[in-house]
Amino acid sequence: MPSRAISAVTPHGGAVGAVTRGTTNTNRLRRVDRWIAAQPLLRRTADPLVVDLGYGASGVTAFELHQRLAKARPDVEVVGLEIEPGRVRFAREQLREVREGGTGFDQDARIRFDVGGFEVPLPDGRLAAVIRAFNVLRQYDEGEVAAAWQRMRSRLQPDGILVEGTCDEIGRVASWVAVGREGPRTLTVSLRLTGLEAPSIVAERLPKALIHRNVPGERVHDFLRDLDRAWRVNAPLAPYGPRQRWIAAVQGMRDSGWPVAGGRTRWRLGELTVAWASVAPR
Structure with a gap:
């Protein structure tokens, strides 16, 4: 799909960006949702406002996001933003069904849908604690990522994060960058471990900022090379299950000098988070 400059304003009420394919699948974003739910800022913020930017043809990912985050922060509020007005109308119809009790989602969920893009329009001068922008920047050129990040970063609370990344169609392979107001902080990969042949899948x-950088000489290439090696080295642990093998591989990455964050609670989920500086483009 050809790229469109993010600096251009679309005809859709001044929203900034380009219309995505809109691919949406139930449970597709479960990996990133559970990571967001574990972030300390969600519990400590005075205004638990979370934005699902570019949710696609259906509002289901926004409903799921609210459902998962509410377990950690019951008063969380989710705003689904889409640049295409027809998608907003459809999501609002879905919300009506939720309010009527015709779904498995909370009838009283604090959630709404509006037209918006990278400018992240929010009323009353409010800022977002979290902006989740998943599978949105894939259609853009790498050179446009920084400007998109900057626009979204400016709409964050002081300690807020932009979570920008991508995943496969059924959510078994995912990665994302956590971006604060000061810039990118971490890269996380999250994989379904059962049947995993190599983490470099x-x-x-x-994320778009890295996908074209997986070539010799780039840090992310070194990262994936070393992760594959750690996975192979720990193959003898396979009889104990892929989870034990993965935990050992991640520990091996840390022991070899990679700035791995977190501990086994996150690793056992198939996650690995490293400092952005260790994988940033050269």
């Missing part, structure tokens, strides 16, 4: 689902 995530190369096809890296």
Whole structure:
């Protein structure tokens, strides 16, 4: 799909960006949702406002996001933003069904849908604690990522994060960058471990800022090379299950000097988070 400059304003009420394919699948974003739910800022913010930017042809990912985050922060509020007005109308119809009790989602969920893009329009001068922008920047050129990040970063609370990334169609392979107001902080990969042949399968689902950088000489290439090696070295643990093998591989990455964040609670989910500086483009 050809790229469109993010600096251009679309005809859709001044929203900034380009219309995406809109691909949406139930449960597709479960990996990133559970990561967001575990972030300390969600619990400590005075205004738990979370934006699902570019939710696609259906509002289901926004409903799921609210459902998962409410377990950690019951008063969380989710705003679904889409640049295409028809998608907003459809999501609002879905919300009506939720309010009527015709779904498995909370009838009283604090959620709404509006037209918006990278400018992240929010009323009353409010800022977002979290902006989740998943599978949105894949259609753009790498050179347009920084400007998109900057627009979204400006709409964050002081300690807020932009979570920008991508995943496969059924959510078994995912990666994302956590971006604060000061810039990118971390890269996380999250994989379904059962049947995993090599962690580098995530190369096809890296965020746009990195997907074209998986070549010799780039840090992310070194990262994936070393991760594959750690996975192979720990193959003898396979009889104990892929989870034990993955935990050992991640520990091996940390022991070898990679700035791995977190601990086994996150690793056992198939996650690995490293400091952005260790994988940033050269």
